[in-house]
Amino acid sequence: GIQVEQSPPDLILQEGANSTLRCNFSDSVNNLQWFHQNPWGQLINLFYIPSGTKQNGRLSATTVATERYSLLYISSSQTTDSGVYFCAVVGSGGSNYKLTFGKGTLLTVNP
Amino acid sequence: ETGVTQSPTHLIKTRGQQVTLRCSSQSGHNTVSWYQQALGQGPQFIFQYYREEENGRGNFPPRFSGLQFPNYSSELNVNALELDDSALYLCASSPSPGGNSPLHFGNGTRLTVT
Numbered sequence: 001g002i003q004v005e006q007s008p009p010d011l012i013l014q015e016g017a018n019s020t021l022r023c024n025f026s027d028s029v030n031n032l033q034w035f036h037q038n039p040w041g042q043l044i045n046l047f048y049i050p051s052g053t054k055q056n057g058r059l060s061a062t063t064v065a066t067e068r069y070s071l072l073y074i075s076s077s078q079t080t081d082s083g084v085y086f087c088a089v090v091g092s093g094g095s096n097y098k099l100t101f102g103k104g105t106l107l108t109v110n111p
Numbered sequence: 112e113t114g115v116t117q118s119p120t121h122l123i124k125t126r127g128q129q130v131t132l133r134c135s136s137q138s139g140h141n142t143v144s145w146y147q148q149a150l151g152q153g154p155q156f157i158f159q160y161y162r163e164e165e166n167g168r169g170n171f172p173p174r175f176s177g178l179q180f181p182n183y184s185s186e187l188n189v190n191a192l193e194l195d196d197s198a199l200y201l202c203a204s205s206p207s208p209g210g211n212s213p214l215h216f217g218n219g220t221r222l223t224v225t
Contacts, residue, residue: 030210041199041219043154048213086153090210097167097209098144101153 002027002091006102013077013109021072021105023087031090032063033099034072038083046072046085077109113138115204115217123223124192132187132220134202140215142166142208143185145177148199148219160185161208189222197224 003026013019025032034046047054047061049070054061058077063070074081084106088099116135124130136143142161146154156169160179174190183204189196199221203214 031213033213035216041148041221043201043216043219045213045215088153092210097159098156098169099146099154099203099210099214100156103153 002029002089002093002100004087004089004100004102006085006087006105008105009103010106011108013107015077015079015109015111017077017109018073018075019077019107021074021085021087021107023070023072023089023102025068025070025087025089027068028092029065029089030092030096031099032070033088034061034070035086035088036081036083037086037104043086074107077107079109079111082107082109115140115202115215117200117202117217117220119220120218121221121223123225126192126194126224128192129188129190130192130222132189132200132202132222134185134187134204134217136183136185136202136204137215140204140206141183142205143179143183144203144205144214145185145187146201146203146216147171148201149195150198154201157187159208166208192224194224197222 005024051065084104088101144159145157148154158168159166178186199219203216
């Protein structure tokens with residue numbers, strides 16, 4: 001099945017810093033989503049972005065489907081941005097109904 | 112617009128018991144998927160339900176089963192619980208099956224098997 005790799009696995013920032021999280025995937029996709037999982041386990045949908053660029057406040061995301069990667073940008077980070085960021089994809093092949101998740105990036109933003 | 116709701120939020124069971132978890136989909140969504148998230152891991156796909164039938168299944172044994180009701184809500188049943196079933200169980204709904212629309216997740220049910 002499709003493979004999803006995220007980097008870095010861990011990231012520690014000072015409040016106000018910017019960061020870029022990367023997601024590489026092994027095959028063409030119909031769906032790519034970025035999620036933020038807070039310390040209580042809630043999985044929040046940040047972006048649905050199988051291709052192109054989107055922005056939402058301090059967050060933006062870019063997916064280059066032809067090169068099989070996506071980037072999540074966090075600007076002016078805040079302590080509330082802490083948590084695990086997951087990239088998840090639906091491959092355009094046979095099992096095109098399930099999201100395959102990466103292992104996540106654990107982000108810690110210190111005050 | 113009502114989001115995805117799951118119940119209960121926490122549950123403690125003993126090995127060998129059976130458990131039922133519940134999920135109400137977001138309004139307007141007819142497809143429900145279930146995921147298992149072990150500690151420190153990304154969520155793993157269990158199965159998807161569409162029109163009250165299983166539409167796809169991940170690599171989980173038959174003791175994991177589900178139902179979808181006419182109002183699109185869903186249940187996940189796990190029989191003969193094992194210690195490794197301890198995890199966060201997440202339900203997600205979407206407006207259609209397949210992968211061409213975003214999934215929206217509930218807050219999950221944290222299951223502990225002792």
